[in-house]
Amino acid sequence: MPVIVLVGCGLAAACLCLTGVAAGAYFYLRGRQATSAEPTIEYVLDASPRMESPSSSGEPRIVVARGVLGEIVRTADPRLTAGLRVFGTGALPQGCEDTDLVVPLAASNQGEIEGSLGEVEAAPESDSAVAQAMVGAIRDMASTDGPHSIVVVTGGADLCNPEAGELIRQEAQRAGIELRLFVIGFEVPLDEVEAVKAFVELIPGATYTDAPQAAALRTALVEIQTEVNRMAVEAFEPVPGGRTGANACDHPYLPLRSGASWSYDSSEGGMTWNVTSAGGSAESASATMAFSMPEVTFTVNWICSSAGITSYDFGSISSSVFGEVVTLDIVNSSGSWLPPAESLVPGYSWSNDYTMVVSSPFEGASVELTTTTSESWSVGGMETVSVPAGTFDALRIDGTSTIEMSGFMGISVPPSTTSQTFWFAEGVGIVRYTSSSEGYSGHGDLTGYSVP
The missing domain is CATH 3.40.50.410 (von Willebrand factor, type A domain)
Structure with missing residues (x-):
């Protein structure tokens, strides 16, 4: 037991946001046993x-x-x-x-x-x-x-x-x-x-x-x-290694299991996340998740290992009116998107970086935009969070994402930085998130979920 005498004197899951004409996904979480x-x-x-x-x-x-x-x-x-x-x-x-x-x-x-x-x-x-x-x-x-x-x-x-x-x-x-x-x-x-x-x-x-x-x-x-x-x-810790799932993507605090789903009331309207497939072993696994918002859907392909949810790649963004409007390709990345639950203790911090090419058809040609994202995250403490889906004991994760864009008609866009906070509950996933940048503020609360 620790005693601190002052004398003299998190991601663990994934959070998703669209930038410009594309989307990025980030999940943070941490487990409690x-x-x-x-x-x-x-x-x-x-x-x-x-x-x-x-x-x-x-x-x-x-x-x-x-x-x-x-x-x-x-x-x-x-x-x-x-x-x-x-x-x-x-x-x-x-x-x-x-x-x-x-x-x-x-x-x-x-x-x-x-x-x-x-x-x-x-x-x-x-x-x-x-x-x-x-x-x-x-x-x-x-x-x-x-x-x-x-x-x-x-x-x-x-x-x-x-x-x-x-x-x-x-x-x-x-x-x-x-x-x-x-x-x-x-x-x-x-x-x-x-x-x-x-x-x-x-x-x-x-x-x-x-x-x-x-x-x-x-x-x-x-x-x-x-x-x-x-x-x-x-x-x-109840189980050595902290992982109780059948495969590496079945993370204790982001259970990417086939058939799992989450619904949110967000500043952009209603949103639903569905895991359409998942499989593999405790050492190597993958999962596909579909995100649905009013008139827009897109997919994320997760790669997982014993080191956590280590990477993800995007598929495409589709509109109910125009069909597929954007394809997204991660060309390089470093770090883990979701470290193992046993690492995600208060005070733990890490960074993630990736480069993504965004392609969109335009008058018979393909227009490409390259985005470079640098993320820094830290695990805060546990908090009680009440949302429409219920009251949860959740871990707060705070972070920043800095995005640079170039390539569109030869124009480079000045970097933009977004501050984000996420709350994650064991066996559930993200129960609340907030994000803000210059001229923008967004949020989402969990309204329902199903984890088989």
């Missing part, structure tokens, strides 16, 4: 008077630490049991015992922690009882099954107990838990850095990272939270 384990994380914030000193950005260190920690808490896996402890706020009259569990340990309480962080203020008078706060965190976690971790971000050394390291080691041993302790020094004065390192070195399994400014603090916490989230995924 049932478990009886209890990975636990406790965030501990240093709010002693020293945190009122200005940071390198000019803001008080307490303000910077609260903001960065709030960002990280939002990316925590909601299956984690989490809590928030502070010290040095003046809550207790005895400065060297001044530590308080502000948000008790509970599952899926990241929102409460983030809200409480905004109310933490540094005390005008108190001591910096770093070790006592960590002892309190260990005792908080002693009744949980784990795995257990502590992350400490400190603005300086412990000013109360010269034997801080030994005190923490003994408490962990007495509690009978195996701790992973991460200590981050946020703009620690040079004359205190060695003191912090010294007590960390006495604690088995503890590591120290120096964060001389907010960017370094953020980087260190992102890496730690990502590792903790992976521990949660391992604890909740």
Whole structure:
């Protein structure tokens, strides 16, 4: 179980959008599995008077630490049991015992922690009882099954107990838990850095990272939270490899099974997605999906492997009035469109790139347009989403797509960037999506689905 002490201081599926006269498809998702384990994380914030000193950005260190920690808490896996402890706020009259569990340990309480962080203020008078706060965190976690971790971000050394390291080691041993302790020094004065390192070195399994400014603090916490989230995924993983489908395209969070269908109410009108065929093995498979909108249909051919839904290719776009109006051909691509579910934990990020040639008949000839797309995606946290099809526990994926077009009558079109957010539910797929770019805003909500 992880404890983060601040001292001192997704695609998993596919999302589809048309660009110009063509269409692109992107799906994002991530899986959540049932478990009886209890990975636990406790965030501990240093709010002693020293945190009122200005940071390198000019803001008080307490303000910077609260903001960065709030960002990280939002990316925590909601299956984690989490809590928030502070010290040095003046809550207790005895400065060297001044530590308080502000948000008790509970599952899926990241929102409460983030809200409480905004109310933490540094005390005008108190001591910096770093070790006592960590002892309190260990005792908080002693009744949980784990795995257990502590992350400490400190603005300086412990000013109360010269034997801080030994005190923490003994408490962990007495509690009978195996701790992973991460200590981050946020703009620690040079004359205190060695003191912090010294007590960390006495604690088995503890590591120290120096964060001389907010960017370094953020980087260190992102890496730690990502590792903790992976521990949660391992604890909740019911099946080795995380894949339960009959073939590689039957992804836990985008089940491309023959006969599966999804209907959406979108800003473009009603839309239906149907998997017309799917087959293969766990190592290599393919699936074909038909997309229907008012008066327009098009197809996507997916390629899947043990690495996830690795690629897709478009067929054509057809109109009920004009027949086939556009053919789409992916000429090169890199990356995976949908990494394996076990990789899609909060904080995970990746990029995808592909080049597509769009061909359309025009006065007896074929007009071609080449589009180059670069995508960047990151996995957010789990959220409860209510749509016409029901209420789902869904993973949020945020990303951007930058598209460049050239070739049409020798004209190059300036790049355009679209921001997108998708929510994916286990065993269902995309339940909601939003997208926006200059002069455009779109959305879609799931109205019905069938996954055989």
